[in-house]
Amino acid sequence: MPQFFMNKRLIILLVSIIILVALIGFSLSRSKLTWPEQFIKDTTGWVQTLVSRPVHYVAGVIDNVKDLQDTYQENKELKAKIEEYGLLKAQVQGLQKDNEELQKIVDEYPSLNDSGYLKATIVSRDPSQWNELITINRGKNDGVEVDMAVITSAGLIGKVKSVSANTSTVQLLSSENPSNRISAYIQKDENTKDKNKKTSVFGLIEDYDKESKHLIMTWEEVPDGLEVKKGQIVTTSGLGGVFPPDLAIGKVVKVESDEYGLAKKAYIEPSADFYDIEHVLVVKRESGEEDK
Amino acid sequence: MKKFWIGCLIAFMFILESIFVELLPGEFLSNKILVPHFLIITIFFFSIYANRNTAIIYAFVFGLLVDIVYTEVLGIYFFVFPFIIYLTSKIMKVLHANLLVVSVISLLGMSILELIVYEMNFLIHLTSMEFANFLNLRLVPTLVLNAIFLVIAAYPYKRIFEKYAGEGND
Numbered sequence: 460m461p462q463f464f465m466n467k468r469l470i471i472l473l474v475s476i477i478i479l480v481a482l483i484g485f486s487l488s489r490s491k492l493t494w495p496e497q498f499i500k501d502t503t504g505w506v507q508t509l510v511s512r513p514v515h516y517v518a519g520v521i522d523n524v525k526d527l528q529d530t531y532q533e534n535k536e537l538k539a540k541i542e543e544y545g546l547l548k549a550q551v552q553g554l555q556k557d558n559e560e561l562q563k564i565v566d567e568y569p570s571l572n573d574s575g576y577l578k579a580t581i582v583s584r585d586p587s588q589w590n591e592l593i594t595i596n597r598g599k600n601d602g603v604e605v606d607m608a609v610i611t612s613a614g615l616i617g618k619v620k621s622v623s624a625n626t627s628t629v630q631l632l633s634s635e636n637p638s639n640r641i642s643a644y645i646q647k648d649e650n651t652k653d654k655n656k657k658t659s660v661f662g663l664i665e666d667y668d669k670e671s672k673h674l675i676m677t678w679e680e681v682p683d684g685l686e687v688k689k690g691q692i693v694t695t696s697g698l699g700g701v702f703p704p705d706l707a708i709g710k711v712v713k714v715e716s717d718e719y720g721l722a723k724k725a726y727i728e729p730s731a732d733f734y735d736i737e738h739v740l741v742v743k744r745e746s747g748e749e750d751k
Numbered sequence: 752m753k754k755f756w757i758g759c760l761i762a763f764m765f766i767l768e769s770i771f772v773e774l775l776p777g778e779f780l781s782n783k784i785l786v787p788h789f790l791i792i793t794i795f796f797f798s799i800y801a802n803r804n805t806a807i808i809y810a811f812v813f814g815l816l817v818d819i820v821y822t823e824v825l826g827i828y829f830f831v832f833p834f835i836i837y838l839t840s841k842i843m844k845v846l847h848a849n850l851l852v853v854s855v856i857s858l859l860g861m862s863i864l865e866l867i868v869y870e871m872n873f874l875i876h877l878t879s880m881e882f883a884n885f886l887n888l889r890l891v892p893t894l895v896l897n898a899i900f901l902v903i904a905a906y907p908y909k910r911i912f913e914k915y916a917g918e919g920n921d
Contacts, residue, residue: 475830482826487875496819503820510766518774585821586768586787589872628823635878670782
């Protein structure tokens with residue numbers, strides 16, 4: 460094909476490669492979306508909502524029919540669980556009272572449980588699945604800000620990556636992005652008899668293993684540290700300054716040392732499902748934060 | 752007026768890709784990654800049965816839309832979409848435009864698209880997936896999914912776009 464390398468085409472190819480590199484460089488280094496992008500995102504978000512609402516409705520009806528088939532089995536299990544519930548309720552009441560008293564002592568320290576939640580619905584999801592992104596139907600106008608935590612009823616799923624006026628983009632925990640670190644801690648096992656080992660294990664969730672679908676958490680080994688076992692619960696610690704504390708992340712599946720024996724590595728099964736998401740909650744940061 | 756409906760069809764494919772991924776149940780995949788490429792396949796069929804140059808313009812516009820709305824990294828699809836359309840339509844000049852051949856070439860174009868995007872994402876550290884994993888977990892399931900889509904859509908696409916081209920020439 461001699462004509463493929465004709466001068467004009469070669470020049471077009473070269474110029475486009477230069478523009479391509481410049482555009483990629485630009486979009487990786489910026490911290491905010493440009494206004495044409497925001498405008499296009501809002502417009503397409505609106506059109507996508509028009510289409511995805513009825514589709515989700517139909518899918519919901521089909522799911523409901525499927526659910527009906529399992530109802531009997533589920534009902535049995537739930538009845539068994541309800542019996543445990545009464546016990547738990549009594550405990551919770553006691554704890555709540557304790558908590559209130561203690562909070563008075565520490566002079567109304569602003570509890571992060573007070574922070575509000577914002578309900579949002581998913582508008583679209585990145586089909587290429589390289590950088591797991593979803594778009595939700597709340598934006599700057601509703602008070603969403605970059606880096607807010609996004610959760611479902613089951614647990615943490617990600618954080619807000621960018622906002623435009625009426626939509627915002629959420630980066631899921633399952634995307635392999637090095638900027639996606641979360642400061643987390645492993646809760647103490649209630650059954651531990653050794654009272655001397657009080658330290659909880661604090662660490663960073665650094666990676667996501669695509670093959671086993673587990674989050675990977677690492678921490679430096681401490682001599683008097685807590686023994687981490689399978690099944691322990693992992694939550695956010697709130698130390699990173701990005702996420703509020705005590706949002707459920709998942710359960711420990713496997714613990715191993717890293718190749719140098721200096722750090723420990725835990726595989727965590729996320730408690731939230733990253734696939735069947737429809738409604739999410741955006742955890743609003745406290746308004747008083749700017750004053751501090 | 753016909754042009755408007757073609758635009759609508761392609762825009763619908765653009766939205767359908769996202770809805771498809773949203774509704775895909777997680778357990779069903781185990782750890783495979785299925786990527787719908789209905790948009791590029793539609794534009795490719797348009798380029799073969801209707802008009803190549805219009806198809807390249809569609810590829811530019813929707814490539815840019817994919818970049819802005821879905822990936823938030825500008826440039827990749829914006830350039831790769833038109834490039835793939837150009838490349839595959841050059842290949843089709845040599846081959847006979849039989850429905851089966853067109854389908855196979857569109858799968859080939861889709862694989863090249865996946866490959867280029869993978870290499871680019873690897874370069875800018877958006878992914879650390881190894882090449883063997885990319886082939887097993889991503890490319891093969893994606894090929895199967897889009898082959899199924901082609902079985903359903905290839906013949907209707909041929910009819911629609913040929914009709915469109917026929918009316919355009921009158």
